[in-house]
Amino acid sequence: MIQACIFDLDGVIVDTAVYHYLAWKRLANELGFDFTEAQNERLKGISRMRSLELILEWGGIRKTAAEQEVLATRKNEWYVEMISHMTPQEILPGAKAFLEAARNAGLKTALGSASKNSSAILERTKLLPLFDAIVDGNTVTASKPDPEVFLKGAAALGIAPADCVVFEDAIAGITAARAAGMKAVGIGQQETLTGADMVVPGLQFMSIEKLNKLAANS
Ligand code: BG6
């Protein structure tokens, strides 16, 4: 029986995926190269430092660990500047309503995000009270597709992994959810999110009824 919903943040609850993309693109451009949208898909869900490693690899650029810290900090400063202007209007369609519906149905809710900026975003969008637990980049050591973030979310809620459903827009996140022994609802396109138990274009297309059907199919 489904007892908890664990939500990724960027690209599921808020449209910050585009800010991450713009900031990484600016960094790559300053280093003299660019990357494709398909490559950008691979950056979704993974940590800041792992994203940088991939981008440098695509650009054929080698940097020392200290230089990488400087570059990641620069990207984060641009990103933080962009999210500092966020308002509740940037909550993705249906996200708030579905969080409320889940809570009203007696389900627990947790955030399971790789981001170290999650509390700033939840505060700016006023969504903090809708989560029973927050697990983010400040509390996990292994990046998605490792299941750590979701297992910690389930533990924080006191719910067995098999009774949790994860909502994710990233391939790495779907893999992490499955590795945690949880059901995975993909937010985005079916072709991209192969491996999810079900895919919807956004949380406005999700309902408690669909969630129950998902549970019944297991
Ligand atoms: C994830 C994003 O939620 O958080 C990634 O999908 C991002 O793109 C990661 O790299 C880390 O975010 P932050 O805010 O700690 O740089």
Ligand code: MG
């Ligand atoms: Mg995401």
